[in-house]
Amino acid sequence: MRKYIIFVFSLLLIIISFSICLFLYCNDFSSTKVKRLTGEVHTGENLNQSFSQGKDYNYINASKRDPMAELDAFRIGGKNLGFAYGGSPISAGSQGSIASLDLQGHPYGMYAQGCIFCVMTGQSDSFRPGITGGDWTVGTAASVLPGDSVAEYIETENERALMVLDVDHYDAPVNNTDADAVLKTPLTAQQMVMLRVGMWIHTNSIDGESTEPSCETLGGHAGCSLPRQNWYRSVVKGWSSDGKKIYVTQWVSPTSSKSTVNGQIPPTDAASIDTLNSNWRKPVIFVGITPNVNGRNENLFYRHAYSSGTGGALGHAILSNEIDMMYLTTENHEVKVTGDDFVAENLVGSTTFNHDSVTEDSHFMLFNGDLPIGLWLNLGATADMIKSPSFNVHGNEGVSRAEARLATTEIWSQGFADGADAFNLLGYLQAETINAPSLTGANGTSYHFGVHIGGTNTTPTNLPNNWGEMIWNPKGQNQGSFGMCGGGSTGTAEACGVIQTQSGPVIMPYQVSVKNGGITSGNGLVIGKQPSGHAAALGIYQDASNIDNILEFMEGSRSLLSLTSKGNLIISSNITASGMTTFSGKLIIPFGTPTSSTAPCKQGQMEMDATYTYSCVVANTWHRVANGASW
Known part of the structure; x- marks a missing residue:
């Protein structure tokens, strides 16, 4: 009997201790003690309590609610905590700042979700394939592939609405600000429990003033851009106790000229029902949905008042994300280091592929704002600043005779002709070790910018695939000069037809051709196409059918000498001949x-x-x- 009493007493102590533990560590959410949280944690009202309690849960009562104290929200930290910068307690109603969430662990596998901090939206039950490459729970082959060891994982999808409700009509707004949607079928008790103040609410009623863009105005391709978001939308402020009405702030169509006008009423006629973004063919409202899906949205703000005078803040810089990737290695090429990887691809089951699947304004990265620098690349001299299959920008290592690096591509772009011949637009430095072997530095180096056919961006060359270049300091023999050059026929003989020297004169070392044979040089200077059997130190051969004078010299507006197309020589002043003058005419x-x-x-x-x-x-x-x- 004594042993039985001791056993019962011990059991009572265990039960009391366990109850105290639950009370202190699981329910005291305003305490700053470290707590181990297990299972589901909720704050706010009890799940079993009805929102309406038989009364209208209208926008007046709703405005007094704390959105972070909803049934499905959990806050770490709260109000009336902490001290102000002057040492005094923060006044009642101010936000506290002495709570934090510390997550530590290791994702040993997929027995949980495979991540330390998992954030997932949507209504899909299986998010694991995003980490492992396949759903291991159903025995897919992808489950044997190496997965990712993930600290933070975010997955989102184009979520379906929490509820899609048939609308009978929309009442006229009260005081031009508050409005409602009158439902054809009243909300059920379960639906009212699911509703939250502040939920998005969208109609499928569109504003006819906001016309849809056509493909032609956006580039003429099949993808075009998404239709304008010209449907009416609002935010839930409450609902009636009988479930017949949902109250909203006010209805607005953002792309309309009346987007800032209060008191609008969404139309319900057939012509005003959206068939592009949705296709319900009748007036409905979508509750708890927004047309945009974001994986992460950050808002960083700097306030002058906080960092000046006695504001108490020291920061004068805002930084969105800092990613420090450190490595301690003992061998070359020991580790692969990558920053952010962006991948966009079709999934199995898609009927369109590549960029035809997305709109023409789809992009991986957008820089928008008024900053002095859009993209700052501070990499090493040997690094490729930008690298892609069709475009490459290299660092500033340049050429080095000592290191036998005689040509370096600085910039390269590639496009294909009929899918075969590659047109390479190259900008590269070349050490002129053949044409100017005794020169070094800038004097012995040329910069080339031109088109090469075939080859790759890593092998710039002057071989016959060179289709013409602009060259600074051609062949290292014209310092400070600029040349317009053909490719030439050998690896060292760019054919520069025009060289603009640093001092001003223009050098034309090859034949120059203009209309009908142009200007040529050799035994003489010939303008035009020279007929067979004629030779002259200076010859002018032109079709004279549409000109008055073949040759003319003028002083200002006064003609001194002219040779007409009929062969007459006209001289406005004297002719002096020191020898015999013979006239055959x-x-x-x-x-x-x-x-x-x-x-x-x-x-x-x-x-x-x-x-x-x-x-x-x-x-x-x-x-x-x-x-x-x-x-």
């Missing part, structure tokens, strides 16, 4: 009569009239002879 003497035998003239000058021929024998002295009679 006719010589025409100016027709005129000196005013007297002493009229002004220059020696050798001649004139004639119908009776005499006059010649100036010395300055200002004329002689004449009779012209004779006709025959």
